[in-house]
Structures are given as C-alpha cells and as structure tokens.
Amino acid sequence: MSPTVLVPVQAPAPGLDACLAALERSLPEGAPVLVADDACADPRVGELAAGWCGRTRLGARYLRRERALGFAGNVDAAFADVPEGDLVLLRCDGEPTPGWLTRLQRAAEADPRAASIAAWSGQNELAGFIDASAPATVAEARDVAAGRRTLVIADGNHAADHVLQEIRLYAPLIPEGCYFIAEDGIVDVMDWKEYTPGPMIAAQRFLAESDEFMLDRAQEKFLLTYAPGGFLKRIRPAP
Numbered sequence: 001m002s003p004t005v006l007v008p009v010q011a012p013a014p015g016l017d018a019c020l021a022a023l024e025r026s027l028p029e030g031a032p033v034l035v036a037d038d039a040c041a042d043p044r045v046g047e048l049a050a051g052w053c054g055r056t057r058l059g060a061r062y063l064r065r066e067r068a069l070g071f072a073g074n075v076d077a078a079f080a081d082v083p084e085g086d087l088v089l090l091r092c093d094g095e096p097t098p099g100w101l102t103r104l105q106r107a108a109e110a111d112p113r114a115a116s117i118a119a120w121s122g123q124n125e126l127a128g129f130i131d132a133s134a135p136a137t138v139a140e141a142r143d144v145a146a147g148r149r150t151l152v153i154a155d156g157n158h159a160a161d162h163v164l165q166e167i168r169l170y171a172p173l174i175p176e177g178c179y180f181i182a183e184d185g186i187v188d189v190m191d192w193k194e195y196t197p198g199p200m201i202a203a204q205r206f207l208a209e210s211d212e213f214m215l216d217r218a219q220e221k222f223l224l225t226y227a228p229g230g231f232l233k234r235i236r237p238a239p
Contacts, residue, residue, distance in 0.1 A: 070194030163202035
C-alpha cells in the first residue's frame, strides 16, 4: 500500500501552490494525497487546494476542518482520516524533489525499529527515530546503561501521557544522583493550547507518584529554559 502524503494547511499558507506543484512533479500517478485545511479564514487557500485536488493526476482529496484545530490538532486528526497505511507529513511550504518519497520508504525499511523517518536537512539527508517505548528499545537501553552513570533525555513526542510513559519506562535505568530530563516543558509555561498538557505536566505527575526523584530547579540556571520543571534527579535507589 502506498503511503498517504498529508499536507496540513495553516493560514496564510505561503508557498502552498509551489508545494502542490512539486507533489505533481515528484509522485507517481494515483499516489494518495490528503490536503487538510485547518479552517483557513482566507477563502483563496481553500479554493487553491480544492481546485488542485480536483484536477491533479494524483489520488488527492481535499478536507476542510469544521473549526481550526491548530497545526498539531490538524495532524492528529489526519490519523483518523487515514486509518490504514503509512502517513507522510509534508509542510504546506515544502517543495519535495524527485525521488524523495522513495528515499523515505527505503530509510524506514532499513530499520524495523523506526517509528518515524524525517528529512534531516534540505540536502536529502534522512534520519530515523526509533520508538522509544518499544520493549526491545527499552531492553537495549537497559543493557547499555547497566552499571553506568546514565542521563536520559526525552525530546520526541511532547504529549504529557507519552512523556509520562517514557519517564516510567526509563526511570529504573537512572542511578542515584543522575537525571531524567523532560525537554520542552516551555509549551506548558507558555500555555500553547495545541501542545498542552506537555512535558512539564508529565514530570509533575511522575513526581506525585514517586518519591525516588526530585525536581532540581538548580539546573535552571538562566532566565529561560526550554525544559522548565523537567530536570528530575534520582535521590533514592530503585527498589
């Protein structure tokens, strides 16, 4: 099954026309594409996207949200819109080059542990990110950390439930005096609705259920940090 290319459209959507034209050039005929309009107020955005979907040789469809969900919410909703197969996220200002999708697929197939594959730069370099919560990944990390001073940093999916799961999974690997750092809790401080509750809330929830760690504010040495409330220091050995 061919992966579906998702193009989430946020106003004012600069470069959308160039993005869609690049898809037309770089994808095979009939390739599935979903253009998800996040209730853009400018009617020209919807007209452009819907018009392209109606005339392209690709298997494209246009979907307009009933209300604006924000970038993250729009992308999350797309997983329900595409219940089967892989989903490839392409920003609406991106201009993919020929062969881009094939390279992504090859990178994904190269490591079965990879949960997501991303373009690392504009030079067609690729990076694969493994599923940190997979049992095999946790077991591998446990073997690497055994008998060593260990620092674990969570800087992937920032949803509070996901980060809390990661803290629970990796906390046993951290020896006394070492840290688990939950990155980007700034989303909670700034109250960015589309990203909250986030890592800082996850850290608070974990501290409420465990007395083996403490919040070390001393590590927040500067006026602003991307990881407020995220420096968790083990103060008691694991049972």
